[in-house]
Amino acid sequence: QVQLVESGGELVQAGGSLRLSCAASRDYFANYAVGWFRRAPGKEREFVAAITWSGAYQNYAESVKSRFTISRDNAANTVYLQMNSLTPEDTAVYYCAAVRSLARSLPRGPREYGYWGQGTRVTVSS
Numbered sequence: 413q414v415q416l417v418e419s420g421g422e423l424v425q426a427g428g429s430l431r432l433s434c435a436a437s438r439d440y441f442a443n444y445a446v447g448w449f450r451r452a453p454g455k456e457r458e459f460v461a462a463i464t465w466s467g468a469y470q471n472y473a474e475s476v477k478s479r480f481t482i483s484r485d486n487a488a489n490t491v492y493l494q495m496n497s498l499t500p501e502d503t504a505v506y507y508c509a510a511v512r513s514l515a516r517s518l519p520r521g522p523r524e525y526g527y528w529g530q531g532t533r534v535t536v537s538s
């Protein structure tokens with residue numbers, strides 16, 4: 413069982429930056445791939461970024477590529493999402509999710525992840 417807790421969401425102006433954190437409750441978190449998803453008001457949950465267990469490989473949605481960076485610190489059982497050049501279209505509740513995997517490939521579908529946090533809200537004002 414893995415419990416995930418997101419933090420770092422807040423109100424920010426367009427063009428600003430935020431760093432979200434996803435803290436895991438258990439050891440052996442290094443055996444898990446982690447993804448970030450978001451759900452904007454009135455929209456479906458969508459994939460944002462994912463990172464392999466080691467941190468060696470990352471995958472991004474086209475809409476955030478070059479603006480967002482996913483990273484992890486396995487010693488701290490934490491995954492980060494650095495978000496730069498934020499726009500109002502980035503406004504959403506952001507969720508981290510984990511799946512036990514040592515593969516190089518990264519799932520982008522929410523159903524492929526077995527553990528989810530409660531989400532942290534990001535609001536970008538224009």
